Amino acid sequence: MLDPDRGLSLTIARVVQRLQGSSLHSQLERQARVSLHKPEIKLESLKEDIKDFLKTSGWEKKLQNAVYSELNVFPSPCHPAAPPEHIKEPLAYMRKAQGSWEKRILKSLNSMCTELNIPLAQKRPANEQKELLNKWNEMGTDEPDLSLFRPVYAPKDFLEVLMNLRNPNYENGEQPSFRNHLGLIQVPLKVKDIPELKENFSELGLNIGQLGIDDSAQVPPEFFENEHVCVGQKVLAEQDSAAAQQYVRQGCPTALRADLWALILNISNQPEDILYYEQLKSNVIQHNLLVDSLIYKDVKLTASNDDYYFVFEDYLYQVLLCFSRDTSVLEHFTYSSANPPKSYIQGKLGMEEYAVFYPPNGVIPFHGFSMYVAPLCFLYHEPSKLYQIFREMYVRFFFRLHSISSHPSGIVSLCLLFETLLQTHLPQLFYHLREIGAQPGQKTQRCVRFSRRYWKRQESKSHLVVNSWRQAQENLKTFLS
Amino acid sequence: FRIMAGKVKWVTDIEKSVLINNFEKRGWIQVAENEDWNFYWMSVQTIRNVFSVETGYRLSDDQIVNHFPNHYELTRKDLMVKNIKRYRKELEKEGSPLAEKDENGKYIYLDFVPVTFMLPADYNLFVEEFRKNPSSTWIMKPCGKAQGKGIFLINKLSQIKKWSRDSKTSSFVSQSSKEAYVISLYINNPLLIGGKKFDLRLYVLVSTYRPLRCYMYKLGFCRFCTVKYTPSTSELDNMFVHLTNVAIQKHGDDYNHIHGGKWTVSNLRLYLESTRGKEVTNKLFDEIHWIIVQSLKAVAPVMNNDKHCFECYGYDIIIDDKLKPWLIEVNASPSLTSSTANDRILKYNLINDTLNIAVPNGEIPDCKWNKSPPKEVLGNYEVLYDEEMAQSDGTDRDLRGRPGQPMGVKGSRTRDSGKPVLTTWK
Numbered sequence: 066m067l068d069p070d071r072g073l074s075l076t077i078a079r080v081v082q083r084l085q086g087s088s089l090h091s092q093l094e095r096q097a098r099v100s101l102h103k104p105e106i107k108l109e110s111l112k113e114d115i116k117d118f119l120k121t122s123g124w125e126k127k128l129q130n131a132v133y134s135e136l137n138v139f140p141s142p143c144h145p146a147a148p149p150e151h152i153k154e155p156l157a158y159m160r161k162a163q164g165s166w167e168k169r170i171l172k173s174l175n176s177m178c179t180e181l182n183i184p185l186a187q188k189r190p191a192n193e194q195k196e197l198l199n200k201w202n203e204m205g206t207d208e209p210d211l212s213l214f215r216p217v218y219a220p221k222d223f224l225e226v227l228m229n230l231r232n233p234n235y236e237n238g239e240q241p242s243f244r245n246h247l248g249l250i251q252v253p254l255k256v257k258d259i260p261e262l263k264e265n266f267s268e269l270g271l272n273i274g275q276l277g278i279d280d281s282a283q284v285p286p287e288f289f290e291n292e293h294v295c296v297g298q299k300v301l302a303e304q305d306s307a308a309a310q311q312y313v314r315q316g317c318p319t320a321l322r323a324d325l326w327a328l329i330l331n332i333s334n335q336p337e338d339i340l341y342y343e344q345l346k347s348n349v350i351q352h353n354l355l356v357d358s359l360i361y362k363d364v365k366l367t368a369s370n371d372d373y374y375f376v377f378e379d380y381l382y383q384v385l386l387c388f389s390r391d392t393s394v395l396e397h398f399t400y401s402s403a404n405p406p407k408s409y410i411q412g413k414l415g416m417e418e419y420a421v422f423y424p425p426n427g428v429i430p431f432h433g434f435s436m437y438v439a440p441l442c443f444l445y446h447e448p449s450k451l452y453q454i455f456r457e458m459y460v461r462f463f464f465r466l467h468s469i470s471s472h473p474s475g476i477v478s479l480c481l482l483f484e485t486l487l488q489t490h491l492p493q494l495f496y497h498l499r500e501i502g503a504q505p506g507q508k509t510q511r512c513v514r515f516s517r518r519y520w521k522r523q524e525s526k527s528h529l530v531v532n533s534w535r536q537a538q539e540n541l542k543t544f545l546s
Numbered sequence: 547f548r549i550m551a552g553k554v555k556w557v558t559d560i561e562k563s564v565l566i567n568n569f570e571k572r573g574w575i576q577v578a579e580n581e582d583w584n585f586y587w588m589s590v591q592t593i594r595n596v597f598s599v600e601t602g603y604r605l606s607d608d609q610i611v612n613h614f615p616n617h618y619e620l621t622r623k624d625l626m627v628k629n630i631k632r633y634r635k636e637l638e639k640e641g642s643p644l645a646e647k648d649e650n651g652k653y654i655y656l657d658f659v660p661v662t663f664m665l666p667a668d669y670n671l672f673v674e675e676f677r678k679n680p681s682s683t684w685i686m687k688p689c690g691k692a693q694g695k696g697i698f699l700i701n702k703l704s705q706i707k708k709w710s711r712d713s714k715t716s717s718f719v720s721q722s723s724k725e726a727y728v729i730s731l732y733i734n735n736p737l738l739i740g741g742k743k744f745d746l747r748l749y750v751l752v753s754t755y756r757p758l759r760c761y762m763y764k765l766g767f768c769r770f771c772t773v774k775y776t777p778s779t780s781e782l783d784n785m786f787v788h789l790t791n792v793a794i795q796k797h798g799d800d801y802n803h804i805h806g807g808k809w810t811v812s813n814l815r816l817y818l819e820s821t822r823g824k825e826v827t828n829k830l831f832d833e834i835h836w837i838i839v840q841s842l843k844a845v846a847p848v849m850n851n852d853k854h855c856f857e858c859y860g861y862d863i864i865i866d867d868k869l870k871p872w873l874i875e876v877n878a879s880p881s882l883t884s885s886t887a888n889d890r891i892l893k894y895n896l897i898n899d900t901l902n903i904a905v906p907n908g909e910i911p912d913c914k915w916n917k918s919p920p921k922e923v924l925g926n927y928e929v930l931y932d933e934e935m936a937q938s939d940g941t942d943r944d945l946r947g948r949p950g951q952p953m954g955v956k957g958s959r960t961r962d963s964g965k966p967v968l969t970t971w972k
Binding site for chain 1: 740741742770773774799800802804805807809810813816817819823824827886888
C-alpha cells in the first residue's frame with residue numbers, strides 16, 4: 066500500500082510534468098512578466114506580490130482548474146512498481162478479454178477493407194477536396210453509396226462478449242445455481258449496494274433540493290429553484306471547476322448547462338483550440354479514411370432518423386470526422402483498458418517502424434457511436450466548441466462504455482450494478498422482465514450508452530446512471546483530501 | 547330509438563382517421579348530412595354553403611359546427627392583414643398605449659406581420675415601398691390557396707408585371723379570389739437551427755369571439771426544410787429551401803418519413819434555453835402568445851360570433867434570427883393528415899381535447915351553454931386568453947401584460963392547474 070505522502074508527491078510530480086510547457090504555463094509566465102510593470106509589485110516582496118497579482122487577476126483560478134482537470138482525468142499512481150498495464154487494467158483476465166475483442170474488431174475492419182478493395186486511408190484528389198470544402202456545412206446531403214459497408218460491430222455483439230466474461234480464478238461450478246443463472250454479467254466485481262450509493266450520491270437525498278424534481282410546476286420557485294440558479298450564476302462568475310462540479314450534483318439549470326459543463330471539463334475554447342480544430346478539418350479535407358464511411362453510415366442509420374437529433378445531422382459529421390484524426394485522443398489509452406489498433410504500411414506487416422495507429426485517434430467507430438455526440442448539439446452550436454466538449458467527454462467518460470474493464474465506472478460494473486440492484490430490491494420485476502424476454506442487462510447497456518440523451522428526457526429517473534461515472538472523480542478527491 | 551336519443555349524431559366530409567376514431571370512441575353515431583345531426587366537422591367549402599344566404603339553413607340549439615361563418619376574416623391572407631391594420635389604426639386613434647410607435651414609426655407591440663400589400667389593388671403602394679429597398683426579397687402568395695401552392699419569391703419588379711394596374715382605373719374591381727395575391731416582405735433572416743429554416747405550427751382553439759375565449763395547444767411543432775437555408779438569389783426558386791410546408795418538403799430528396807422533419811416545441815424550447823438563455827426564450831414565447839391573442843382581437847369585432855360555432859386554427863409563425871416572431875398566416879382547416887407516427891398521435895389527441903372542450907361531456911350539445919369548460923377537461927390545451935376573466939380581474943393588470951415585461955409566473959412549464967395565466971392583457 067502506498068502511504069499518502071508518497072502518493073501525494075508522486076501525483077504532484079506528475080501534474081507538474083504534464084502542465085510544464087503547456088500553453089497555460091507560458092501564459093502564466095507572460096502574465097508574471099507583464100505584472101512587473103505594475104506599481105503594486107515591489108522588489109522586496111516580489112514573489113508574494115506576483116502571487117497576489119495572479120490571484121486577483123483570475124490566473125491562479127485557471128491554474129487551479131487545470132490541476133483539477135489533470136487529477137480528474139489521470140488515475141492516481143497505485144504503486145511505484147506497478148507496470149503501466151496495471152494502470153490500464155489491473156485484472157489479467159479482463160485485459161485478455163479486451164485484447165481478443167480488439168483483435169476481432171480489427172479483423173472485421175481489415176476484411177471489409179480487403180473485400181471492398183478500399184484502402185484504409187487515401188489522399189483525396191484536388192477536385193474532391195474542393196467539393197468537400199464547399200459542402201462542409203451540409204455533408205448530410207451527400208449521398209455516397211454506403212450499401213456495401215457494414216458497421217464493424219453493434220452493441221449486441223459487445224453485449225455478447227460481456228455476457229461471456231469469466232474470471233478463471235472464480236469457481237462458478239458447472240451447475241447453474243440461483244446465484245449465477247439470472248443476470249447477464251457473470252463476473253464477481255465489487256459493486257456498491259444501496260447504503261453505499263446513498264452515501265455516494267447524498268445530494269439525491271430527500272432533504273436536499275434537486276433540479277428536475279424540486280422545480281416542477283407545483284413547487285414554488287422560492288423553495289429551491291431561484292436560489293439554486295443564483296448560486297449557479299455565482300459559480301460561473303468565479304470560474305471554478307471544482308465548485309461547478311460540486312454544484313451540478315444538485316442539478317443543472319438548462320440555461321447554465323452549456324457553460325457549467327464547459328467549466329467542469331475545463332474547456333475555454335482558446336484561439337489555439339480553434340486552430341487545432343481547423344487543422345483537423347483540413348486533415349479531413351485532404352485525406353479520406355475508410356472509417357469515414359462507417360461514420361456516415363452510422364449517422365444516417367441512427368441520428369438522421371431520430372426525432373430529437375435529425376436537426377443536427379451536419380454537426381455530427383463535422384465532429385466525428387475530425388475526431389477520427391485527432392491523435393491527442395491517443396493519450397487516454399494510458400488509463401483505458403483498451404489499446405489503439407495498429408495497422409501496417411502495405412507489405413511491411415509486423416515491422417514496428419512501419420506501424421501506424423488506425424484510425425489516427427485509435428477509436429474504431431461502431432454502430433451508434435454518433436449518439437454520444439448528438440445530445441451535446443442541444444448545448445453547443447459552434448462546431449469547434451462542440452468538438453472540444455465531446456472529445457473531453459469521450460476521454461473522461463465515454464470510452465469506459467465500450468471497453469472491457471473492471472473499473473467501477475466501466476460498462477461491466479455498471480451493468481452488474483444495475484442487475485444486482487434490480488435483483489435485490491425488485492426481484493419480481495427482474496424476473497418478469499426475464500420472462501418476457503427483455504433482459505434487464507440489455508436495457509442497461511442501451512441506457513448507459515445513451516444515458517446523456519436519456520438524462521435529457523428523464524432527468525429524475527436516471528441520476529443514478531449518469532452520476533455513476535462521476536464516481537471516479539470522487540474517488541480521487543477522497544484520496545487527496 | 548329512444549335509447550339512441552342521448553347519443554351525439556355526427557357528420558363529416560373530411561375522411562380522416564384521427565377524426566373518425568375520436569367520434570367512434572365516444573360512442574357517437576354517424577349520420578348523413580341530410581339527416582338530423584348534432585355535430586358536423588366540415589371542410590371550409592361546406593361551411594360556406596351552410597351559412598350562405600342562398601343555400602344556408604338555420605342551425606338548431608343542439609347543433610354545433612367547427613367553423614365560424616366568416617372565419618376568412620382571419621384565415622384569408624389579405625383579410626387578415628386588412629383587419630390587423632384596421633385594428634392598429636383604431637388603437638392609435640383612441641390613444642391606447644398598445645399602439646405606441648418607436649422613433650422609426652414602427653409599432654412597438656403590434657408589428658408582428660411583415661409589410662404586406664394586396665395585389666393588384668395596392669400595386670402602386672407596393673412599388674413605392676419596393677423602391678425604398680430595391681435589393682429586398684418579397685414573397686407572393688395567392689389569397690385563397692393553401693399548402694404552399696402558387697407561392698414564389700421575387701426580387702425584381704419585372705417578375706410581377708402582370709399584377710400592375712393602370713393607375714387611372716378608379717375603383718377596385720372585385721376579382722375572383724384565384725387572381726388576388728398578397729405580397730409580403732420576405733423574412734430572409736430566419737432563425738436557423740442546424741443551418742436549416744423552420745417555422746412553427748401552433749394550434750389555437752376559439753370557442754367564442756365575444757367575449758374572446760381561446761386556448762393554445764401545448765404540443766405544437768416545428769417544420770424544418772430538408773435543405774440548408776441560403777438567402778442567395780440563385781436559390782430563390784428552390785422551394786425546398788424556403789417553404790416549410792410538409793406538402794412541399796415531402797417531395798424533396800432528403801425527406802425522412804420517420805421524423806417528417808418535425809420537431810416538438812419543447813425541443814425548440816430546450817435548444818433555445820440552452821444556447822440563448824432562459825429570459826430571451828421566455829420573452830419569445832410570451833411574444834408568440836401575444837401576437838396570437840392580438841390577431842384574434844383584431845378580427846373579433848367583425849367576426850360573426852355564432853353560438854353554434856367553435857374553431858381550431860393552425861397558426862404559422864416564423865422566428866427571425868433576432869428571436870422576433872412573425873405571424874405568417876392562420877389556417878382554418880389545419881391538415882389532419884399524419885406524416886409520421888408521432889404526428890398521428892399528436893393530431894388524434896388534438897381532436898380529442900378539442901372535442902372535450904367544444905362538446906362538453908360528449909353529450910348532445912346545447913349551444914346556449916356558457917362555453918366555460920372546467921379546467922380538468924382541457925387536456926393539452928391551456929387557456930390563452932379569457933376576456934371575461936381578464937375583465938373581472940381588474941384594471942391594475944393591464945400594463946403588466948405587454949410582452950417583454952415579467953409576468954410573475956413560470957413561463958416554461960406546463961400549467962397543470964389550468965389557471966389562466968395569460969389573461970392580463972385587455
